[in-house]
Amino acid sequence: MVRDQTAQSRRSLLKKSGAALSIGIAGLAGCTGNNDSNNNNGKSNSKSDGEKLTITFATTQPPENVSVKAAKKHFIKPLEKKSDGRISVDLKAGSLGGTEDNLDALESGTVDILHESPTALAQRWASKYSFAGDPFVIKDMDHYRAVTDKYLKPDDGLNGILKKNGVQLGDAFYVGNRGFTSNSTVKTPKDVQGMKLRLPQYDTWTKVWGEIGADVTPVAYDELYSALQTGVVDASEGPISQFLSVSLYEVQSHFSVTNHLLGTKHFLYNQEFMKGLSDDNRDLVTSTASDAVEKMTDQIKSNESSLYEEAKQKGTTVVPADKVDREAFVNAGMPALKQLSKNKWAVNINDVLNLA
Template sequence: MLQRTIIRALTGATVALALTGAALSADLRYAHVGAEGDIQTIYAAEAAKGIAAATNNEVTVTVYPASQLGGVAEMVDGIKMGSISIGHHDFASLARLVPEVAVFNAPFIYRDGEHALKATDPATSPALQAINEKLVAQGVRIIGRIYRGDRQISSNFPVKSPADLAGKPFRAVPLELWVSMVKGFGAIPTPVEVAELPTALMTGVVVGQENPLTMIASNNLNEVQSHISMTGHMRAVLAVFVNEEIWQGLAEEQRSAITKVLDDEAKKSLQMAQEGEAKLVEELKGRGMTVITEADGLDVAAFREKVGAQIAQDFPNFTPLIEQIQAVK
């Protein structure tokens, strides 16, 4: 029987610690910006259930979706400070802490979904492990990933090549990598937070955006966009990251159980994305959207060339990391 229990009160997690330092219980606050129905929202909900089950309810997770705890910047800052325990978003959202982590969101970098998951596995990816060491020094650790689906372009007019977007305001995720990519699209990058995106599209602040089909459908962007161009320019993989102090406050067996749950859910997210894309294409067509593929004249090679050149210009230090990622079998 324990003679004494030390209670550490954290805003992001309440962790009961034994004299040995091993966590007896923890209540983790999990934040993300995803909307209802999105793969990332399903992932977080299922991960919370799985973590509770795998740890015999010693570690419980309360999920706050749809930007309830703030936008991307607020979430990253909250996790760094510990007011939020865990969250997920694009790898590039952590670039303010370690700039090169954005490489894992680089366009046209992965061969397919399976390659994307292998190259972003915190347990086995050499590139990610090296970057994780730098993140840990900043108080944050990547412990998992989510496959959200391929990102496609939506617009309120047909887009078949970068020339069609030349000089037009196009939504960029408020991160440097996305700004660079949108420049490669030929458009004018216009940062818009996801919660404000439908209004920005409706009012013409931006004429288009890019996201997985799951997001386009779950946010009803068909109501403000008429076309989808199937560029598949990014294999959308999101990083799951945690406050390092909170993470180290858990027992080793609890950390192992959590990472296994997250890995299992990552594989499920890939399967869900692959099975869902064909259905979503038909669903969005049914909602009135026109879907443009290479068979319809979409010049994916032109997007790859223009975007690749822009990324190489803006992020020359990415080149060796990209080679390392692409070497993963």
């Protein structure tokens, strides 16, 4: 197992031990239940196309999340149908714990297929590829696909590092752009100068937003609402789905569609699982996933548009993307982006931007 030690904390290592124990206990408990496909011992990953195959597919998102609904509609159901019932998918939606727990399960083979973000992969295994999930780097899905093809999927890129850890990188789909929440309009970098901005504790994000001029303030996610309510912080950032789900519209009047970070997730495969499939079954799984990501992206984007309308109905001023000078933000953050490119990333920022 090859880990990027700079991408891990002592806390995540302790979590890994606890997650492995809890998954092991869950696996033993599952032996007495009706579903005997919860672990590798209960699955028939046969190389024969004629035998039944149960695939364990996991995501950290709950069943009601739009990405889970899209995966069921565009990946799970088509895969089961195309296989004439030979293949069934055991969906674990939000039931295996957090990101690290799910990655543990994928790496160990408890899970065969997982949806996860490039940020999660960089945090766990390859911090030099964090650029794929850092602010003001990726413009849109076409740009992300180009970056994936050049830097992430090749064996001399991120995928090579993942394979050393028993994981294979698959296709990506859109999960939402991140915007800026505040009590005033945000259109240009000058609008965020000195504003106390809550960010997740990712060093790269902090550097970029700090360079732009925000006063980055660490606040735990479960304290975000109260921090905004009491003025501990002035602003936050995240997808519109988060803005609505935790009722930030009650404490923030504006949502500016800065599109500073394109949210994506990849199909990730346990390598031993893939090796154990027949050629036909392997092709069926990957081709169905490739077909699914486009349709999933369309469904999630459509849902995102409806969420902006919902925010407006709740009284939020939504500043649309065409009113935000994204290029000005990129230019303001460029000194930090160049430093990250020089000292941390596996790529040159200009090479990445030129793929857009």
